[in-house]
Amino acid sequence: MTLMRIQGLKGGYGGEDIVKGIDLALDAGDFAVIIGPNGAGKSTFLKMICGLVNFHSGSIEMDGRPLTGGQALSASGIGFVPQEFNVFPSMTVRENLEIGCYLKPRDVKRRIDEQLARFPLLADRLRLPARTLSGGQRQTLALAIALMMAPRVLLLDEPSAGLSPVAASAMFDTVSQLSRDGIAVLMIEQNALAALAIAQRGIVFVMGQKVRDAVASDLVLDPETRRLFLGGQPETAHL
Template sequence: MSTLQVRELRGGYATAEEIVKGVDLDVAPGDLAIIIGPNGAGKSTLLKLIAGLLKPKQGSIALGDHVMAAGDAQLACRSGLSFVPQERNVFGNLTVLENLEMGGYVLKTEVATRIEEQLVRFPLLRKRLKDKAGSLSGGQRQVLAVAIALMTNPSVLLLDEPTAGLSPAAADEILTMVQQLAQSCLAVLMVEQNALLALEYGSRGIVLVAGRKIRDENAADLVADQEIRHLFLGGGKKN
């Protein structure tokens, strides 16, 4: 059974708006599912609808056997879903430790234990605990943003363009980290503009065009598909 189940999801930023137009998808533990598509396809909007930051016009979102209330981000978080936005995903004026404490805000107990788990998982953060998050490099901030999201021990992690603005080396490090999280039986759904690179790390690729899912298959198969490469991955067709 998939951890995340999305059925006939429709919605946008206004009641009458439909940017996402009837999307179905499933993400299971161990999946690293990469959403790709042209600008304006509704990729980030889809993540926000799933995360409860936007209220769907239609459709359902379930985590396991539990159907989520529409547009309730706090409930989604408490139920096992964490979302890392592309921007403003850390508190720049707070220390790394304070950021992790904020990530555990909804927890009643075990905050210190969860912080220690993140420091073991991401050793670089231990060295920067007293530093302001705003002083971290771009890649380090993304690691911290993911660590904050993992404080609630989610079953599903949503990532919106985690490599945006990073150097190629830093992007590789972040994608390796995300791949390892998925391999630890976390279900990961990620939007990435650097589609070709992301699909090299992902297990599945989901192609979104004009708010509709047109492909959902093995990531390696999408990379090898010449039509997909031509349209979305920056590669030309072979003669």
């Protein structure tokens, strides 16, 4: 059974449709990356799924049940890591993790322990304010917060933005492992080649519409996609 199904999603800001009728389905363990030019509606699309931007047409379902804007995101089985403002800088690492578990405070210690086992670098920084962390460490904390409620669908908006190549590679490795563990991942990423190298599916957005949805490796080798979005890599481009 399809885990998440999105049909005919339309909406945007100020009466203007930024997203223009997107269909998309995710099963458990799927790893799909959305690429496309700036202004294509990628981030708006994720925010619509999360209830942060209203849509006037279409539907979003989890396990065959419609999601409504009033539902708590994490209670619906969805975790979201926005590109910016994804941690509370003045709060400690532990306090940030606790916020991620606000719906089930009785489970907070166990859930924090799970994330520290997954991300050992956070263990030595629990008492530090999040603002003292490096860029890669902040992104790790943001991801850990989203995982505190054990989401079945994980939405990531530019997780490698501002990271060093080493930190970005580590982030991609972590996300790949989460997908192998059965979490459905839908990720927006400007580093298209690196993202397509680890994803199963590649989805191309242009002007608010989905124009391609294919096996990631096929998109890398597709001449038109390569010319428009991947820097004109030669025919021999590989993953």
